[in-house]
Amino acid sequence: MRQEYLMPWVGLDFGTPYPVWKPILKRKLGDVLQQRADELKAFHCKIVCLIQLSRFQDALKAIVKEPKLSLELVFEKAYCQYRLNQPQEALKTLDSGLTLSSKLKELKAQILYRLERYEECFDVYRDIIKNSNDDYEEERETNLSAVIANICHDDPNRDVPQLREHTYELSYNSACQLVGRGQYGEAERKLKATEKLCRDSIDEEDEGDIEDELGIIKVQLAYCLHMQGREKEAQLIYTAALKQKPDDIGLVAIASNNIIAINRDQNVFDSKKKMKSATLEGLEHKLTSRQRKNIAVNHCLLALYTNQSDQCQQLCARLVQQYPDMGAEATLIRAVQLAKDGKSRDAAVVLDKFASQNPEHQMKMRLAAVQLLLSEGDRKESCRILQNLSEATFKPGIVSALVTLYLADGNLDAASKVLKDAVDWYRKNKVSTGDLSTMWRQAADFHLRSGEPAVAAKSLEELLRINPGDKKTLAQLVLAYAQIDPAKAQVLSKQLPPLDLSQTIDVEALELSNWMMKSKVAKKAAAKIEPSPGSKPGDITKMPSQQTKPSPNPNSPVPDVSGPRQQQRKIQQKKKKKSGKW
Missing domain, CATH: 1.25.40.10 (Tetratricopeptide repeat domain)
Known part of the structure; x- marks a missing residue:
């Protein structure tokens, strides 16, 4: 600035x-x-x-x-x-x-x-x-x-007075205001106008002064391009600015740091060379604390990318010492370095310890620890951490992760308890965290399948509270209460719309397709059901015609689709014989 x-x-x-x-x-x-x-x-x-x-x-x-x-x-x-x-x-x-x-x-x-x-x-x-x-x-x-x-950088929404822009210095600072507000496209256009104003303002004979002033403007322009994702354009400008060998060590440090950010884990030898320019002595008086902080973080990341384990740990410790508010970033970098060294469990311990000491970073740190543990296949410890996130344990994403992990271990009781606790917590605290209908629906389906209609009824009631006109949910709730409270099921059933009996309905098929039945029983019953003539399949995707034919390859088993049709044809022939019609 x-x-x-x-x-x-x-x-x-x-x-x-x-x-x-x-x-x-x-x-x-x-x-x-x-x-x-x-x-x-x-x-x-x-x-x-x-x-x-x-x-x-x-x-x-x-x-x-x-x-x-x-x-x-x-x-x-x-x-x-x-x-x-x-x-x-x-x-x-x-x-x-x-x-x-x-x-x-x-x-x-x-x-x-x-x-x-x-x-x-x-x-x-x-x-x-x-x-x-x-x-x-x-x-x-x-x-x-x-x-x-x-001020605009610290508080982008702050109302500030509008000043004149008749000099290139004022125009440049106006562009910096736009940068602080994140309006990089407008800042880019303003900086291009500033560059022209600068050339017109400085005497052409003072070529050195022009280049010094333009260097600052161009590097800021490159930053705007950088933040818009136009990294190749930005890198060309950064490199050109450094080739001018400016006397301003602050300008050199910023351009070098931004090239390092573009390189990431590529071209690390060039990045190491430029990091020396970004960490020269005396920069503490040329750069703001925000700029120095970002360079220090990038220094840690560069050591991480170049697999310099000891240096990475030392730089992270120095980062926390100089900037205590960067403890979370330093801890994450340390954990990643330990994981790269094959010490994922040690990394998880570091993250969990920091989370315990800094509750405001609990979610980020512990989720990172879970990710590292899962990479080692440790689902048990991952579940333990997820269940110790206090109220965050009941967030839909965390609930979903816990259920998935418990089911992967075959622990149906633990998965059921997670969903039950989540339902009870939301019913008790009346917390609104967006659309929870998906979670309620999944919880209800899970408990109905596992034979817990009472718990399922709680989830279905919450779904009805969110969407009172959902007749499908009401029907499920009636069926759930039919198993635990028939009287209440009878009362609720009166809210259902009357059945349309104008069309022929296969009652036997409907009864046998009851979604409340156990899966094995439902499969056996489905094998005995004969589809009504002209009836359409329910929730089945239409198959391509060539896949409905039996495969000529005897080694490729396929469903016996011709069997039921032949059986039906024989029954019809018997009926015609009895009636004397062919």
Whole structure:
């Protein structure tokens, strides 16, 4: 994120060339301070000279050494601390003053920006812009737009003021706002317009300046393409930007990191080389904590992809130490590395332990542990973990997984209990987690097949509550209650629509196809059923004509489809003989 920093100074001529400060410090100020060591103006000038020579540490030492002469030098002290990358101390120095002048507010805004306290920074800049009228208005507006862009990234739905876009810096920051909101297509178009505005704004003779500024714009444009899935286009721009060998180590780090993200587990040697550029010393003052955090995660992933087990574990430990909020990501990477080393059970233990210590990550960690255990064929331990997810155990997906695992082990009682507990929990807590009709239907069918009509009735009642007009569910509920409470079944049956007896119905076939019967009995009964002439099959998919013919291959057994037809034909012939008709 770009930001134009201001360096307001008072009582000095900004036009004084840099080489002049050194002789002023040595000769003129040296003579004055030797004669009068307590001269306030001379001491003040000495501090300013040291700052202009970028000797911030010397200036700060002089200020601390002479507290009486430094009482009025709050700005200079805070500025030295800021330039020495001590923003917290600089903010304390500013807050120690009674009132803040305009130049102190300017410095405070920059310090707050460095500390990533964007909301406070936003308020300070608005106050400065409201109460100032000088030649720095455009620079302040640029700074404010940079703050707004970061706010949009932290809170994409935040309402922010609209600023002008008449300079390429303001246009760039406006594009960054769109990036923060995830509007990458619009940001792409804005950045292309920014690039043209930049070329028109900078003198063609300053070719180096143009390339430096365009490098930032192009890398941000590549990021927009990257996030839209256009990785090849993005990689070309990243690579071209790095070939320019920019002086900005922050720009180099971001482009290198993004190429690593595109490479993933491919071209790892190139990724290892670029990771060195993304982790150089001094980047902590060039990148935001969010950017440094992402690079640190990618460093761990790169060690994972290159099978550097020890380094991966060390980098994960360092990641948690530097960024405690990244504990979940680091734990997952560690677990994957252990699994790749053939230690899936150890990985599951690591995940389960983290889940116990961090309940907010319980679901993600334990599901990952289950996946690793199932890869080892350990269904028993997987079921134990899934049943210890507290209320999450009753989520439809978890219930389905538990039933599937228990059925795979042949444990019908455990599968039945899982469904029964889920039904009871939802009935008791009245929790709505979307459409649960599928779960109720599966639970009812399962308990009906396993001979538990009372439990099935509970699921069917919930289905009716969701869809009161479902006559199919009502009919199933009547049949369920017929086995446990005939009186209630009789009452419910009155809500069913009357049967249409206008068509010929094979009553015997309907009775024998009762879905409540045991599977073995139903199969035996189905073998005795003779289909009524002209009746259509029930829930059977129509077969292609060539598959209804007996196979000529004696080694390929097929159903005896000709048998029932011949038997039926013989019966009809017997009836014709008795009646005397042929």
